[in-house]
Amino acid sequence: MNRNELFFGVDVGSVSTNLVAMEPTGQVVKKVYLRTEGNPVAAVQKIFTQLGREFAKAKVLGVGVTGSGRQLIGAILGADVVKNEITAHGVAALQAEPKVRTVVEIGGQDSKIIILRDGVAVDFGMNTVCAAGTGSFLDQQANRLNLPVSELGTLALRARHPVRIAGRCSVFAESEMIHKQQMGHRLEDIVAGLCAALVRNYLNNVAKGKEIQPPVLFQGGVxxxxxxxxxxxxxxxxxxxxxxxxxxxxAWGAALIAREEQVNYQKTSFRGLKFCEEEIKISSFECPDCANRCEVITVMVAGAKISGWGDRCGKWQRINTEATG
Amino acid sequence: MRRIKIGIPRALLYFWYGPAWRVFFQEMGLTPLVSGPTGKEILNAGVKAAVEEVCLPVKIFLGHSLTMQTQCDCLLTPRYISVNKGEFICPKFMGLPEMTRQAVGTGRQLIWKSDHKCHWGSLKALPREITSGYAQSRVKKSLKKAKAALEAYHLLMQGGLLPLEAETALLKGSQPSAADYEPAIGLIGHPYCLHDAFINLGTVQLLREQGFKVLVPEMFPARQIALELRDLPKPLFWTLGQRILGAFRLMWKKGVAGVVYLSAFACGPEALIGEMVKRESKAAGLPLLQLDLDEHSGEAGFITRMEAFLDLLKRKRRYSCV
Known part of the structure; x- marks a missing residue:
């Protein structure tokens, strides 16, 4: 396959790292979903190594990065746009369904709701520090029940009498599930109860006080x-x-935003697929120069400093930009 | 003769009364020393010394007190319970001198009061050490100057300056003018949450960098705020809460693009004000972002929400113009 012109969108999440290759029309030509496994840099390198063969001849017009690891990966890739995941998800949802009024997104570590009216986001909510009711909790429970996480859903659909499980806290939910198991409830009823608890938890926390109107788009790994x-x-x-x-x-949203912002950067700053083979070193230190004691991150690629951040005063960011031009 | 140094923690009500305190002690022939801006060390010291239940701003106050106690002869620990008739400041301010004593140990403290019986600007409210050690005429004169400074300080803020800018302008005598540009964004919350750039991760600067003019409650005169809240079925008895709600309504009337509300985790009064602000913003269709500040507020989550909110405002503007 050889497409001529492409935008890349990368979503570096806590659990998965995803990539979308998109035509300038907005059409997705390739999607990759990979587990981050705690190493975002390696995950992105792996993805691009895979893609390298397929898109070796393609011309990259722009690269957008989102997700919790966006800053790090954005620096390594030389991304043109680094966007927060709420905006990215909203933009992609609008592309998929222009009439969308509510976006429900449940990912590995966080869940969010985006309220849109007339094609514009007007409000959003996101879970707080606690990851109860997100994908990683489902993962954990599937593991405990010795089931692949992909089978939880089909199993839940077979339930006839879902049990009630308190979903407010994942620790309580787990002990309650064990209790129900010991009482002799059927596995599918328990799993269905878990799904219902997760949804109730989402509606009561993340979506609290928000008006959920159809059409509702449900996205994210879950x-x-x-x-x-x-x-x-x-x-x-x-x-x-x-x-x-x-x-x-x-990832799709990030690619769409890269396309949207193209007028601002004209030519992509994407460093090319060569970064897959490069040695990337990330280090951090505590800056002793003032009372803030910032933890400054430095990114080295093939022995050269390419970026750094984490300082509140901007000193190290300035030094880094001067060093790289 | 060595001049006595008075340590003033740059925390809590400093953002409202600071310049008055500084001018007063200066006029009394003492040396006011104000602690530096909050940093990690101050935060850590405060968190360690405080009891678990208090809010982050009180912990910060204790942190400031701890770091400067060795550099000064006395620490100023205000006990401002009420500054307006029938209204109160949060009860934690009532126990501030005691909490400080518990945290700092046996240093000398100056307790400047303000309650329903004696207003902070009266002689009776002053620390005993001051009123008994100096001629009354001198104290009165200094107090007058302090009040004049406070008024000038608030006029500067009402002219569009942030507390820190107004303080510099007042004490250094320079006269910077506030830039007036669009779009404006409202930033509400207690002054010690909004103007401590460390605990709010530099929110004001971030908003400005993103091209927004930042409005804060300190920019609205008390008169206007009182007028704005006349229709409440029952008056709010938290002075600072009134400012938040009143300023929110005034900002809406000024046509801000959106409002960011920074609240301190574990703040009692805010549990109520926050809900009122939320309901009113929903009814008015004004975008609102509510963020909690606490000592382990994940920087990532904070920035993500802030960025998403600003994107939302910008996209809304862009698409409603077309």
């Missing part, structure tokens, strides 16, 4: 779970839509 989707529909009373690229919406 949208693969049909049990959760059904629990949402039961709770809301109307269907929710899982878009085609539900698992890479953040």
């Amino acid at each position: 949208a693969a779970n049909a049990g959760i989707k059904k629990a949402f529909e039961d709770e809301l009373g109307f269907p929710v839509i899982v878009p085609q690229y539900y698992d890479v919406m953040g």
Whole structure:
């Protein structure tokens, strides 16, 4: 396959790292979903190594990066746009369904809600520090029940009498699930109860005080779970839509924003696929120059300093920009 | 003769009364020493010394007191319970001198009061050490100058300056003018949350860098705020809470693009004010971002939310113009 011109969007999340290659029309030509496994740099290198063969001849017009590791990966890639994941998800949802009024996104470590009216985001919410009710909790429970996480959903759909599980706190939820198991409830009923608890938790915390109006788009890795989707529909009373690229919406959004902002940067600063083979070193130190004691991050690629951040005064960022030009 | 040094922690009500305190002690022939801006060491010292229940700003106050106690002869620990009739400051301010004593140990403290019986600007409210050790005429004169300084300070802020800028302008005598540009964004919360750039990760600067003119409650005169809140079924008895809600309504009338509300984690009064602000913003269709500040506020989550909110405002503007 050889496409001529492409935008790349990368979403560096806590659990997964995703990439989307997009035509200038907005059409996705390739999506990759990979587990981050605690090493975002290695994950991105792996993805681009895979892609290198496929898109060796393509011309890259722009690169957008989002997700919690966006700053780090953005620096290494030479991204043109580094955007927060809320904006990215909102933009992608609008592309998938221009009439969307609510976006429900449940990822590995965080979950969010975006309220849109007439094609513009007007409000959003995000879970607080606690990751209860997110993908990693489902992962954990699937592990404990010795099931692949991808099967939780189909299992939940087979439930006839879902049990009630308190979902406010994942620690309590887990002990309650164990209790229900010991009482002799069927596994599918417990899993369905877990899905319902997760949805209730989401609606009561993340979506608290927000008006959920259809069409609702359900995206993020957890949208693969049909049990959760059904629990949402039961709770809301109307269907929710899982878009085609539900698992890479953040990456798609980043690519779309890269396209949108192209007028501002004209030529991409993407460093090319060569970075896959480069040795990337990241170090941090505590700057002793003032009472803030900032933890400054320095990124070295092939022995040369390319970026750094974390300082509140901007001194190290300035030094770094001067060094790199 | 060595002049006595008075340590003034740059925390809590300093952002409202600081210049008056500085001028007063200066006029009394003492040397006011104001602690530096909050940093990691101050935060850590405060968190370690404070009891768990208090809010972050009180911990910061204790941190400032601890770091400067060795450099001064007396620490100023105000006990401002009430500054307006029928209204109160948060109860934690009532116990501030005691909390400081517990944290700092046996240093000398100056307790400047303000309550329903004696206003902070009266002789009775002053620390005993001052009123008994100096001629009354001198104290009165200094107090008058302090009040004049406070008034000038607040006029500067009402002219569009932030507390720090107004303080510099007042004490150094320079006269910077506030830039007036669009779009404006409202930033509400207690002054010690908004103007301590360390605990709010430089929110004001961040908003300015993103091209917003920042409005804060200190820029609105008390009269206007009182007028704005006349229609409440029951008056709010937290003075600072009134300023937050009143300023919020005034900002909305001024046509700000959105409002950012920074609240301190574990702040009691704010639990109530926050809800009122939330309901009113929803009814008015004014975008609102509420962020909690605490000592381990994840920087990443804070910045992500802030960026997303600013994107939302900008995109809204861009698409509503087309």
